[in-house]
Amino acid sequence: MGGPVVLISSSIVQPGHSGQSGRTKIHLTPFDLSLLQVDCPQRGLLFPQPDQDFHLISRLKSSLSAALEIYFPFAGRLAKVENLEDNTVSFHIDCDGSGARFLHAEAKSLSVSDILQPHGEVPDFIKHFFPADGLKNSDGLTEPLLAVQVTEMKDGVFLGYYYNHMVADGVSMWNFLHTWSMICSSGSSSGQQPLVLKRWFLEGVSYPIHIPVSEAEKPPPPSRELSSVPVTQDRVFHLTKKNISDLKAKANSQVGSSDKNISSLQAVSAHMWRSIIRHSGLTGEGETHCKVVVDLRQRVNPPLEKDCFGNMVYITPATTTVEELLGRGLGWAALQISKLVSSQTNENCKAFAEDWVSNVRNLKTGVGSRMAGDTVLVSSSPRFDVYRNDFGWGKPVAVRAGPGNSISGKLVLFPGIDEGSFDIQATLWCDVLVSLLADVEFLEHVTTMV
Structure with a gap:
């Protein structure tokens, strides 16, 4: 906690029937293990203020307990096994019912308007509305795989959370949020379907996967040299339904006779x-x-x-030269992204996983270099129905991404509150942001008002 945010209480919420017999052991795939040293994703929803008789904290905690009974992997812990015979380690998720962390905080001097600042500015204090900063997926050995922070404000409530990316991805996390919100608003978990775990493992690969001890060790903290790295700032850009339609039409017109059909998301990402x-x-x-x-x-x-539960995402790059990217137009750039996505076939997935097992890598590199400034990372999705999560006192009025993996060029995409629109929370070096806000070509299809 810090700034205007004061911690009231911290507790562990366990599944409703944590004494259930039998514990599930979830093996981890190369797609999971490649995220070992990446920061845990953090997201948050901003709500209006509930009535005083809603009993906010007690209802959220009791419904969270019921939701964890269904989404039991979130109540487990990351487990490490030392394989002394070959000097390696292995990891798995132990669904032991240890529970998720629940933080209750107050920021009574702040209002909803302080978060929804003009021109999409993201205030620095918002980092205190999230339960972690710098926590990596490997920290699941000692920290819960899910933590929630509920911060009561002057006229609203902010529900921030982190989740361990080795156990779940955005699809699974937003499905969990929706289940939790339905249980909280209805007061019952009846009618909820049992969890379907992902069942994708490579034939011929022995699980658990053995990783050299040297590769699995947590990298040292950043050196003092990072003090010279330019400061980043977050800004939310809003794209209306028409903005998106215009970009898609422009991109498709530029690819001409190509048999590729550029999607809205690909056109926006290319822009x-x-x-x-x-x-x-x-x-x-x-x-x-x-x-x-x-x-x-x-x-x-x-x-x-x-909607199967687990982590089933892969981060893959489209690569070109700066000259080619800027010289060949929006349609060409969008086509590179389209080809990249289309190339993710079953054969491609198997090849990556088999190669990863043979040559364990990517454990210490994270999502990119903080210093290069040559990468744009497109994460989350405007297809996630974030505004349906009504816990019983009203729908969210905004969604935000929390700190973590904060390279310049990180883009977190959400649906806008208006149907068919997108919101993009961009993390950029301050000088890049200043230039972008003065770029007429960029602003033709984007607004900084949210």
């Missing part, structure tokens, strides 16, 4: 990529990357259930 790199100060011969988080559930064979 952000080109606009940010245009002000990055990189040389034309230098490489630039657009990393996209792809849901693999329907891309493996046989396909998995669309």
Whole structure:
């Protein structure tokens, strides 16, 4: 806690029937293990203020207990096994019912309008509305796999949370939030379907996967050299339904006779990529990357259930030179992203996983370099129905991303509150942001008002 946010209480909420017989052991795939040293994702929902007789904290905690009974992996812990015979370690999720952390905080001097600042500005104090900063997925060995912070404000409530990315992804997390909200608003968990775990493991690979001890060790904290890294700032950009439609039409018109059909998300991602790199100060011969988080559930064979629980995402880059990206137009850039997404086939997934097992890597590199400024990372999705999460006193009025993995160029996409619109929370170096806000070509399809 810090700034205007004061911690009232911290507790552990366990599943409703934590004494259930039998414990589930969830093996981790290469897609999970590659996230071992990446920061836990953090998200938050801003709500209006409930009536005084709603009993906010007690209702949220009791319904969370019921929701964890269904989504039992969130109540488990990351477990590590030392394999002395080959000097390796293995990890799995132990669904032991230990529980999730629940923080109750107050920020009575702050109002909803302090968070929803003009022009999409994201105030620095908002980091205190989230339960962690700098917590990595590997910390699941000692920390809960899920933590929630409920902060009561002058005229609203902010519900912030983190989740361990090795046990779940955005699809699973938002489904959990929706289940929890329905239980809280109705007062009952009856009618909720049992959890369907992902069932995707490579044939011929022995689980648990053995990782060299040296690769699994947590990297040292950042050196003093990072004090010279430019300061980043968050800003929310809003794209109306018309903004998105215009970008999609422009991109498709530029690919001409190609048989590719550029999607709205690909056109928007390409617009952000080109606009940010245009002000990055990189040389034309230098490489630039657009990393996209792809849901693999329907891309493996046989396909998995669309809503199965677990982590089934893969971060993959489209790479080109700065000169080519800026010189060949929006349609060409969007086509590179489209080809990238289309290439994520069952064969591609198997090849990545088999290679990863043979050559364990990516454990210490995180999502990108803080210093290069050559990468745009597109995460989350405007397809997540974040505004349906009504816990019983009203729907959210805004959604925000919390601290973590804060490289310049990180883009967290959400649906806008108006149907068909997008909100993009961008983390950018301050000088890049200043230039972007003065870029007429960029602002033609984007507004900073939210």
